[in-house]
Amino acid sequence: MSSLNDVFYFQAGLGVLGNVFLLFFYTFIILNRRPKPMDMISCQQTFIHTMMVLSGGYFWHTDIFESLNIDNSFKCKVTFYIYRVMRGLSICNTCLLSVFQAITISPSTSLLAKFKHKLTTYVIYAFLCIWSFNLSFSSNRIFYVDACTNMSETNQxxxxxxxxxxxxxxxxxxxILTVTTSRDVFLIGVMLTTxxxxxxxxxRHQRQCKHLHSISHLRASPEKRATQTILLLVIFFVVLYWVDFTISVTSFLLWMYDPVTLTVQKFVxxxxxxxxxxxxISSDSRIINMLKKMQSMCQQIVKKG
Incomplete structure (x- = not known):
């Protein structure tokens, strides 16, 4: 069991460190220059994912809140609610990334091109909509989650x-199951379409560049790198989502969570x-350049020392 705990600690630590680093990076970008819509969406995503990892079961697993004398019922309701909100926001935000990147790289002759000049405004409206919906829709968790009691397992x-x-x-x-499933299926459908x-x-772009003998320019395109990253994230999200969804629905219908299933779902x-x-981090040239500069500065300091 201790080795399993170590895996959870490592995953949680890696997730928090990575997302907090990106949160500071995108916040700095947004505050110090005119923010791009994709930077705003990515900043929100890192915040959502930080909260997801923190509320995803690791603290309950270790009972880290016991020393704070927090009531178990309150802890369960708040933490479950936060996680469900963040889970809903995660799928909405991933869908936003896919849609807005599709608009960003769309050719000037496409129907999507007319939305490019108002992307920042649309991002703000989208944020308000998805936060309002998920904060209100996930409120049912407050009523149906509580601390464990001495009741029989059939009742909880x-x-x-x-x-x-x-x-x-x-x-x-x-x-609740119908609305949740309908929302998720719709958003995943939009992700796959975009x-x-x-x-x-x-x-098409690659074929044109090959025809013009400028394939090197295509490889260096920031838009292409960003698009490939988002495509990878969408595929990864869809696969993990359906694994998580299958486990959740099966457990809900059977009204049973065995320890092995719960452990697998926590990890997924x-x-x-x-x-x-x-x-x-590995695909954003701005972050890579920043890390290279920091490494160069550290090496200079070591040499001077």
Whole structure:
């Protein structure tokens, strides 16, 4: 069990460090120059993923809050609510990344081109919509999550050491499941559609560059690198999402969470917010150049010392 804890600690630490680093980087970019829509979306994404990792089960697993004398019921309700909100925001934000990148790289002759000059305004409106929806929709977790009691296992589904889900009305449960599934299927459909559109644009661009014998320019294109990164993140998100979704729905219908299933789901549901910052850091030329400058400065200081 200790080795499993070490895996969770490593994943949580890596996720928090990567996302906090990106959060400071994008915040600095936004505050010191005219922000680009994609930087604003990426900044929000790093905040969402930081909160997802922090509220994703690691602190319950280690009972780190016990020393703070926080009521278990309050802890369970707040932490579950925060995680569900952030999970919903994550899929919405990933969809935003895909849509806005598709608009950014769209040719001037396409129907999407007319939206380019107002992308910043649209980003702000999109933020307000997705936050309002997810904050209100996820509020049901406050009523159906509580601290574990001495009731029989048929009346509660333990999902952590100290927290459990309690039964809800079948109509309400079915309605919540239907709305959640409909939202996620729609957003994933949009992601896959825009991803296909971006692949087609990249393919056409590559053919044109080959024809013009300027393939080196294509490889150096920041737009292409950003598009490839977003495509990779979308594919990674969709795969992990359906694994998590399958486990959640199966456990909900059977009203049972065994320890092995719960462990696998904990690892899966935090894999995306952990891997995402690593992919972004390795693909953003601004971050790479900044790290190279910092390395050069450190080497100079060592030589002078």
């Amino acid at each position: 589904m333990r999902v952590t050491k100290s927290c459990a889900l309690f039964p809800m009305n079948y109509i309400i449960g079915g309605l 991803s296909t559109y971006m692949v087609i644009i990249l393919f 549901m935090n894999a995306y917010p952990t891997i995402t910052p690593l992919v972004q």
